[in-house]
Amino acid sequence: MADPIAVNPQHYRLVFENDRVRVLEYSDGPGDNTGTHSHPDSVMVTLSSFTRRLRSGGKEVDVQLQAAQARWLDAQEHSGTNTGETPTHCIFVELKEPRPDAPAADGHGSRLGPAAS
Amino acid sequence: MADPIAVNPQHYRLVFENDRVRVLEYSDGPGDNTGTHSHPDSVMVTLSSFTRRLRSGGKEVDVQLQAAQARWLDAQEHSGTNTGETPTHCIFVELKEPRPDAPAADGHGSRLGPAAS
Numbered sequence: 001m002a003d004p005i006a007v008n009p010q011h012y013r014l015v016f017e018n019d020r021v022r023v024l025e026y027s028d029g030p031g032d033n034t035g036t037h038s039h040p041d042s043v044m045v046t047l048s049s050f051t052r053r054l055r056s057g058g059k060e061v062d063v064q065l066q067a068a069q070a071r072w073l074d075a076q077e078h079s080g081t082n083t084g085e086t087p088t089h090c091i092f093v094e095l096k097e098p099r100p101d102a103p104a105a106d107g108h109g110s111r112l113g114p115a116a117s
Numbered sequence: 118m119a120d121p122i123a124v125n126p127q128h129y130r131l132v133f134e135n136d137r138v139r140v141l142e143y144s145d146g147p148g149d150n151t152g153t154h155s156h157p158d159s160v161m162v163t164l165s166s167f168t169r170r171l172r173s174g175g176k177e178v179d180v181q182l183q184a185a186q187a188r189w190l191d192a193q194e195h196s197g198t199n200t201g202e203t204p205t206h207c208i209f210v211e212l213k214e215p216r217p218d219a220p221a222a223d224g225h226g227s228r229l230g231p232a233a234s
Binding site for chain 2: 016018019021025045047067070071089097101
């Protein structure tokens with residue numbers, strides 16, 4: 001488990017944390033990259049529109065989102081690049097409790113990137 | 118448990134739901150009111166700045182928040198009024214699993230309104 005804040009301290013900031021959630025703020029600019037890091041099951045809320053390429057285990061996916069959207073993110077490990085012409089700004093609400101049906105919440109059929117809706 | 122969408126369908130919209138979370142979008146205008154409704158433990162992400170008065174069980178609290186903030190919300194029942202001069206626009210990430218230390222996640226010392234930080 002590669003913590004986003006440890007791997008990419010220039011992009012990820014801890015907003016707050018309690019027993020149930022950890023909330024991170026992500027910000028970058030066009031062309032910026034993240035090193036490979038892990039997310040638990042999370043909800044991402046976009047504060048800007050952005051375009052990104054995510055990579056994990058040989059797979060790539062391009063993601064384009066508008067501001068003020070909320071998307072589910074299955075637990076996953078990935079790296080990313082801001083491939084657009086605008087900053088990326090978003091909030092991650094990480095769920096700290098284990099997934100009820102899968103105590104080890106990694107790699108169980110996760111989709112790369114956010115869910116479609 | 119008074120569901121925010123059932124009580125205030127003009128203000129609350131379901132964004133998505135899965136086994137772990139339900140995500141709601143809230144929007145209103147100055148002077149708008151909500152009827153009394155319940156939230157489970159939630160994270161609120163603000164998409165606008167806003168000023169509100171929340172009421173619950175004879176208590177009142179005034180809340181002023183900037184856009185692009187994330188706040189913890191203890192499970193609570195309240196009603197509210199947009200007391201500012203701008204729309205309120207925010208996302209609620211509701212946690213559907215029971216709080217580990219309190220299977221009945223209502224009224225156990227909840228703070229009215231969002232946590233201070």
